[in-house]
Amino acid sequence: QVTLRESGPALVKPTQTLTLTCTFSGFSLSTSGMCVSWVRQPPGKALEWLALIDWDDDKYYSTSLKTRLTISKDTSKNQVVLTMTNMDPVDTATYYCARIGDCYSANWFDPWGQGTLVTVSS
């Protein structure tokens, strides 16, 4: 059974850097074709893709946020970490990690973690 779980601070101050961790089980990110991605959702709004890391350590970022995002993985710990710099109240959202089972040809997100709500406020 594949599961993912996000963890990180519930509250960050404006200008701070956010660090989120996705801990997963049931698959290995060293398996060819495997990817993990981050998606966020502001309260009451739509989903927004943020970043992706693949089994080969290639990284991809949202064009609009790429200067603020860094994604990395620790295969031995089954974890993917996302950092976002210079946080602003508009970044208040639930942040999800999700698996992509085949980055070559099957780029849908399944399953998703439960999400973690991050509020940006002074």
Place this chain on the structure above:
Amino acid sequence: EIVMTQSPATLSVSPGERATLSCRASQSVSSNLAWYQQKPGQAPRLLIYGASTRATGIPARFSGSGSGTEFTLTISSLQSEDFAVYYCQQYNNWPPGFTFGPGTKVDIK
């Protein structure tokens, strides 16, 4: 960037009735489209991929169709557990990225 639009924004349906949701892409995404269901306080759940293939465990009352720029998600007979928000997502333009539609909320009439 490919822009996804969904209509209607809200769809009011009685239990047992049919619901038809639309998703449109600003340029062709072939059949590289997925649908997700999201209930309040929950993470999205994959329903459909490849525009028309149901994900594992998804009931047969959910069906997807379309290709290119026009897609439809049909729920043949709405059950109480189907009232939720539905999002489409394109993955044709990968890399560089993925885009989601704004969602359609299906609520009880």
